[in-house]
Amino acid sequence: xxxxxxxxxxxxxxxxxxxxxxxxxxxxxxxxxxxxxxxxxxxxxxxxxxxxxxxxxxxxxxxxxxxxxxxxxxxxxxxxxxxxxxxxxxxxxxxxxxxxxxxxxxxxxxxxxxxxxxxxxxx
Numbered sequence: 136x137x138x139x140x141x142x143x144x145x146x147x148x149x150x151x152x153x154x155x156x157x158x159x160x161x162x163x164x165x166x167x168x169x170x171x172x173x174x175x176x177x178x179x180x181x182x183x184x185x186x187x188x189x190x191x192x193x194x195x196x197x198x199x200x201x202x203x204x205x206x207x208x209x210x211x212x213x214x215x216x217x218x219x220x221x222x223x224x225x226x227x228x229x230x231x232x233x234x235x236x237x238x239x240x241x242x243x244x245x246x247x248x249x250x251x252x253x254x255x256x257x258x
Contacts, residue, residue: 140200140201147222150202152199160198161236162234163255165201166228167233168207168214176184187245187248191251230245
């Protein structure tokens with residue numbers, strides 16, 4: 136059994152609600168472009184990064200919460216005033232963050248299993 140909980144959310148509001156509910160737990164978030172009906176994201180880096188990140192989830196600390204957040208369609212994401220860019224200071228997708236810290240991996244860094252594992256295991 137996994138020692139962490141995974142939550143899937145869609146959009147900024149839902150992300151904030153879930154993150155808020157889980158204050159106190161080690162919280163990690165993976166931000167990706169929305170997927171189409173075939174389950175493929177419009178963001179090619181997200182498609183490549185997801186299996187890498189998922190492969191390292193076993194390194195999450197006990198009791199951690201992993202939030203998989205779809206940021207929306209490409210047009211919304213490209214808007215420099217979207218809430219993810221404005222409020223969370225995201226600069227690209229995919230982004231993997233340890234919430235409440237400055238630790239994050241952006242775009243091609245998410246393709247590096249060693250970096251992902253480091254983010255999950257460092258205090």
